Amino acid sequence: xxxxxxxxxxxxxxxxxxxxxxxxxxxxxxxxxxxxxxxxxxxxxxxxxxxxxxxxxxxxxxxxxxxxxxxxxxxxxxxxxxxxxxxxxxxxxxxxxxxxxxxxxxxxxxxxxxxxxxxxxxxxxxxxxxxxxxxxxxxxxxxxxxxxxxxxxxxxxxxxxxxxxxxxxxxxxxxxxxxxxxxxxxxxxxxxxxxxxxxxxxxxxxxxxxxxxxxxxxxxxxxxxxxxxxxxxxxxxxxxxxxxxxxxxxxxxxxxxxxxxxxxxxxxxxxxxxxxxxxxxxxxxxxxxxxxxxxxxxxxxxxxxxxxxxxxxxxxxxxxxxxxxxxxxxxxxxxxxxxxxxxxxxxxxxxxxxxxxxxxxxxxxxxxxxxxxxxxxxxxxxxxxxxxxxxxxxxxxxxxxxxxxxxxxxxxxxxxxxxxxxxxxxxxxxxxxxxxxxxxxxxxxxxxxxxxxxxxxxxxxxxxxxxxxxxxxxxxxxxxxxxxxxxxxxxxxxxxxxxxxxxxxxxxxxxxxxxxxxxxxxxxxxxxxxxxxxxxxxxxxxxxxxxxxxxxxxxxxxxxxxxxxxxxxxxxxxxxxxxxxxxxxxxxxxxxxxxxxxxxxxxxxxxxxxxxxxxxxxxxxxxxxxxxxxxxxxxxxxxxxxxxxxxxxxxxxxxxxxxxxxxxxxxxxxxxxxxxxxxxxxxxxxxxxxxxxxxxxxxxxxxxxxxxxxxxxxxxxxxxxxxxxxxxxxxxxxxxxxxxxxxxxxxxxxxxxxxxxxxxxxxxxxxxxxxxxxxxxxxxxxxxxxxx
Amino acid sequence: xxxxxxxxxxxxxxxxxxxxxxxxxxxxxxxxxxxxxxxxxxxxxxxxxxxxxxxxxxxxxxxxxxxxxxxxxxxxxxxxxxxxxxxxxxxxxxxxxxxxxxxxxxxxxxxxxxxxxxxxxxxxxxxxxxxxxxxxxxxxxxxxxxxxxxxx
Numbered sequence: 001x002x003x004x005x006x007x008x009x010x011x012x013x014x015x016x017x018x019x020x021x022x023x024x025x026x027x028x029x030x031x032x033x034x035x036x037x038x039x040x041x042x043x044x045x046x047x048x049x050x051x052x053x054x055x056x057x058x059x060x061x062x063x064x065x066x067x068x069x070x071x072x073x074x075x076x077x078x079x080x081x082x083x084x085x086x087x088x089x090x091x092x093x094x095x096x097x098x099x100x101x102x103x104x105x106x107x108x109x110x111x112x113x114x115x116x117x118x119x120x121x122x123x124x125x126x127x128x129x130x131x132x133x134x135x136x137x138x139x140x141x142x143x144x145x146x147x148x149x150x151x152x153x154x155x156x157x158x159x160x161x162x163x164x165x166x167x168x169x170x171x172x173x174x175x176x177x178x179x180x181x182x183x184x185x186x187x188x189x190x191x192x193x194x195x196x197x198x199x200x201x202x203x204x205x206x207x208x209x210x211x212x213x214x215x216x217x218x219x220x221x222x223x224x225x226x227x228x229x230x231x232x233x234x235x236x237x238x239x240x241x242x243x244x245x246x247x248x249x250x251x252x253x254x255x256x257x258x259x260x261x262x263x264x265x266x267x268x269x270x271x272x273x274x275x276x277x278x279x280x281x282x283x284x285x286x287x288x289x290x291x292x293x294x295x296x297x298x299x300x301x302x303x304x305x306x307x308x309x310x311x312x313x314x315x316x317x318x319x320x321x322x323x324x325x326x327x328x329x330x331x332x333x334x335x336x337x338x339x340x341x342x343x344x345x346x347x348x349x350x351x352x353x354x355x356x357x358x359x360x361x362x363x364x365x366x367x368x369x370x371x372x373x374x375x376x377x378x379x380x381x382x383x384x385x386x387x388x389x390x391x392x393x394x395x396x397x398x399x400x401x402x403x404x405x406x407x408x409x410x411x412x413x414x415x416x417x418x419x420x421x422x423x424x425x426x427x428x429x430x431x432x433x434x435x436x437x438x439x440x441x442x443x444x445x446x447x448x449x450x451x452x453x454x455x456x457x458x459x460x461x462x463x464x465x466x467x468x469x470x471x472x473x474x475x476x477x478x479x480x481x482x483x484x485x486x487x488x489x490x491x492x493x494x495x496x497x498x499x500x501x502x503x504x505x506x507x508x509x510x511x512x513x514x515x516x517x518x519x520x521x522x523x524x525x526x527x528x529x530x531x532x533x534x535x536x537x538x539x540x541x542x543x544x545x546x547x548x549x550x551x552x553x554x555x556x557x558x559x560x561x562x563x564x565x566x567x568x569x570x571x572x573x574x575x576x577x578x579x580x581x582x583x584x585x586x587x588x589x590x591x592x593x594x595x596x597x598x599x600x601x602x603x604x605x606x607x608x609x610x611x612x613x614x615x616x617x618x619x620x621x622x623x624x625x626x627x628x629x630x631x632x633x634x635x636x637x638x639x640x641x642x643x644x645x646x647x648x649x650x651x652x653x654x655x656x657x658x659x660x661x662x663x664x665x666x667x668x669x670x671x672x673x674x675x676x677x678x679x680x681x682x683x684x685x686x687x688x689x690x691x692x693x694x695x696x697x698x699x700x701x702x703x704x705x706x707x708x709x710x711x712x713x714x715x716x717x718x719x720x721x722x723x724x725x726x727x728x729x730x731x732x733x734x735x736x737x738x739x740x741x742x743x744x745x746x747x748x749x750x751x752x753x754x755x756x757x758x759x760x761x762x763x764x765x766x767x768x769x770x771x772x773x774x775x776x777x778x779x780x781x782x783x784x785x786x787x788x
Numbered sequence: 789x790x791x792x793x794x795x796x797x798x799x800x801x802x803x804x805x806x807x808x809x810x811x812x813x814x815x816x817x818x819x820x821x822x823x824x825x826x827x828x829x830x831x832x833x834x835x836x837x838x839x840x841x842x843x844x845x846x847x848x849x850x851x852x853x854x855x856x857x858x859x860x861x862x863x864x865x866x867x868x869x870x871x872x873x874x875x876x877x878x879x880x881x882x883x884x885x886x887x888x889x890x891x892x893x894x895x896x897x898x899x900x901x902x903x904x905x906x907x908x909x910x911x912x913x914x915x916x917x918x919x920x921x922x923x924x925x926x927x928x929x930x931x932x933x934x935x936x937x938x939x940x
Contacts, residue, residue: 411932427934607919608919744820
């Protein structure tokens, strides 16, 4: 066994202080046996995308170590990366297909399971066309899986009903980038951390979500000329603890705070007029909209003190370079896209974009969610193409050799929440869920369970474990995990990594890629000439096909290959003839992808979400200038009242990922955070007579959960519950945070609103649950009130 | 002058729109986006009704009586099933267009009278109507294939 540090106790490890060039390498490693060989891969347990090698002994994974050569992490790994691989070896992996017979899931052959799926598909298509079939996929598969699935859905079946759980985590990132810059694609690079003078983290608990990026920030903070740190979060997180200014808005008030900051910066004359004139449109409108947001008014609405707002605006207005990030505190909150766009606006009016130290990360939550978007396995078209642009549709039709009318492009593609609604109403009859666990992760779980239980809905679940969702399936397909298949994926900073197959999947489990290929063959999907629609058989061939699809688009992969991605660091797209080694930044010349031929969308009304048309866009075509779009404030639809008097917000813990499908199966991670809880402010706890560890019933209009109380570290009037916990390891107690959340979504990005719901707290009745609370307190001693 | 007639038409149009949006919001509350967006769009029309009031008083003498047609005609039928949402949005779209064209016509007169405040109000009316229409069209376009082809 070799372990360079105990990352459960020492999450971020030793500091390597620095500034500028040459971020020091620090190799993090954890193996339980000496590997007989190492296989190149990258981590899939958050969106950072750390390069790592998988240690293999006797055909089994025995550990991981960071890749010092990789630009994403320079050898570092976080606790999830160092422990999460243990799930691959878990004894409860799914190893055989299951088919529901007489109400029970029983083992079946692949042939039987796939034939049943094909039979159902054909029956539904006959009656309802492809509109009867929906796909709900993940942010954790590979490019090769997504692209294959996208072609099947868009050119085989011809259904617009394809989305991913990326709708829950990164839909707003994509939407906000399209709104401001014309297409998806992250302007910044991790390298910006090395040089920047100021970091602005909005609704982003990076210390917990992206531990390795936080290490890099901590290393800057410990080095010479550290950057200023501004954090916007209602909770006093580990991230907020380090802030120079911590802005703590009430749920739903991001727009007032951001508008207030923009107003102060404009008032102080801290804008770059030259940049604004040369590279943007819409500044005057912004100036007008934010003018009403005085610090006093912002304080009244958001609870953020006017003094702190002024401090933050002063720093943001004067800093010569700026790196901003946004995550779920923005994306899962009221008017998500409009708020995220205000962060882009901040950079545009200061001219701080596309140069060293100045970047924006509209963050992704999942390791491969960028690819769900790029490859078109969500509501987008492959290669950031615009569903409203006929030429873009023709490009795809030509590439796939199909009639353009097969490709569903008559309206915006169906977003996840609408797919579930159609299933609820009965017009979608088959739902294929791959690599995700909606029975824990979607809002208002009682409703989701009812839909999954519907007799007229044929549910396919493709996963590695018997998840809370899989128990409702009609067919369960056992899938290979990371490490058991080869493929590529792209992190937030456009860095593409290859993950080579290290070991065989257990039993009869198959890579997602093989399952989709098998389905396409059995369905007999053909192109115009009667040849098979899917023309590739191996992941590498799929990658080559994807490269062609990306050619000439902003996410150009044509300069990459499996060989080039193997051996060194990940590579940042665009990688093509012009940028053979990739590009650190995009938009370096202040030219954006907003020309009508280039743009991924014709834009939206930020408040209603109404889609603008080609004609609308022609009238304003900014031909390469970025859009500055202001936003009005709209209060959340559900606010605390006399009965439900507190705000609920949800979020993550450092030791877990998603619904703990993998991290809950690594003993050390499980033990580090074995159960959910409800975090309550000192003031609210005192008023309600709640003591640390008391079992508390938290109820909303949609359901209730019982959680042990944890007191402090959160704003008065707000409570927090981590979203990871479901029922596979504890069916006894209602505890999934999403029992309480609301079925609602952002008008533009369609991302659900997880970050606010009105709830009430009461002490749970005496009995067994109390004992659970006491026991948990004993194992789960968190000495600090700090939240990670 | 008949300008009072058009001011009343515009006012009535916004009043009807507000009521109709609220009606659709309540009727289709199971569609979360419809429920909340229609409430918001109703509030826009309601606010405009208030803003028109001073002008209605100012030009109160200059009008004939016009019957109220649309709200009655459109929403009396008790539609059910998957098609109902599409048909109701379709009716809202017609009403919003009626309100929009009334405002465009009124603006011509406001310009002729050089009533700058009325012109400004007409601009706002037109802008808000266009946003309502655009949202309705987007929502109908995305619902149409599913309703017309796949739904029972």
